Amino acid sequence: MTHQTSVKSTRHPENFKPDHAVLSVTNVSKSFGSIAALQDVDLKLSAGSVTALVGDNGAGKSTLVKIMSGVLTPDTGAVVVEGNPVDLRDPRAARQHGIHTVFQDLGLVGSLSIVENMFLCSEIRIKAMGMQTPFLDREAMRDAARTALDNLGITTVKDIDAPVESLSGGQRQSVAIARSVREHARVVILDEPTAALGVAQAAQVLLLIKRLRAAGTAVLVVSHNLREVFAVSDVVIVLRLGQVAEVFRTSETTEEEVVAAIVGARSRGNI
Numbered sequence: 001m002t003h004q005t006s007v008k009s010t011r012h013p014e015n016f017k018p019d020h021a022v023l024s025v026t027n028v029s030k031s032f033g034s035i036a037a038l039q040d041v042d043l044k045l046s047a048g049s050v051t052a053l054v055g056d057n058g059a060g061k062s063t064l065v066k067i068m069s070g071v072l073t074p075d076t077g078a079v080v081v082e083g084n085p086v087d088l089r090d091p092r093a094a095r096q097h098g099i100h101t102v103f104q105d106l107g108l109v110g111s112l113s114i115v116e117n118m119f120l121c122s123e124i125r126i127k128a129m130g131m132q133t134p135f136l137d138r139e140a141m142r143d144a145a146r147t148a149l150d151n152l153g154i155t156t157v158k159d160i161d162a163p164v165e166s167l168s169g170g171q172r173q174s175v176a177i178a179r180s181v182r183e184h185a186r187v188v189i190l191d192e193p194t195a196a197l198g199v200a201q202a203a204q205v206l207l208l209i210k211r212l213r214a215a216g217t218a219v220l221v222v223s224h225n226l227r228e229v230f231a232v233s234d235v236v237i238v239l240r241l242g243q244v245a246e247v248f249r250t251s252e253t254t255e256e257e258v259v260a261a262i263v264g265a266r267s268r269g270n271i
């Protein structure tokens, strides 16, 4: 590779003139005892944009995701949603702010049906004379579940009354993503969504990510698979040793540059 004069990366995501920052993280630090898992991390997620979060094991990716999901509280810094600092004291608070995270375990209950999983802890109940009754409105939930699946173009899930444990890995991932659509998430965070999937199913999940983007959702994907990162993301954020090492526009960088940033190689093009 020859010497490059053009600026291909920047530490400052704001230099990208994002369309609309739905969620930002500013100056976030988090330590576990003497281990500084995150130090002064800034990150911005824009509507209709896919951001990939990459980095070696121990770089701080999961800690950052947990902070944005309300699972962990940062020691310093803030999470800002639509311009307002928010207190994400628990995962429920994050969801109320429109931040939906699909963790690796997907948070699905195998013995329950697809519809039941999509309405876990947020069931629709029948109303009578303006008052909520204890009775579940199964028809309304089935309609809404079907609509969410249809909106994402998920055709592989045929029977929404089937138990989730009867589904393939890719179908389960689809149901978990459709649940975020059903909940009108503004931000969807996916932790290694394709790690356990075969090639065809992984391709299906990448398609769903693109559909979320087309619908205006801000998407953050944690991934080890750089080929997929390049296939689906607009921006790549590299974490190294708890800090943002580089922020790349995906269209303006290469796998070599991203790998160099992940491992901390100083001279690019020579590795």
Ligand SMILES: Nc1ncnc2c1ncn2[C@@H]1O[C@H](COP(=O)(O)OP(=O)(O)O)[C@@H](O)[C@H]1O
Pocket (backbone or CB within 6 Å): 032, 035, 036, 037, 055, 056, 057, 058, 059, 060, 061, 062, 063, 064
């Ligand atoms: N609950 C915890 N207790 C102690 N150390 C932790 C905890 N969670 C993460 N760490 C440490 O924080 C650092 C970042 O971890 P993590 O966010 O899981 O990185 P990644 O997801 O990029 O592999 C690592 O050094 C890890 O050992």
Ligand SMILES: [Mg+2]
Pocket (backbone or CB within 6 Å): 061, 062, 063
């Ligand atoms: Mg992790």
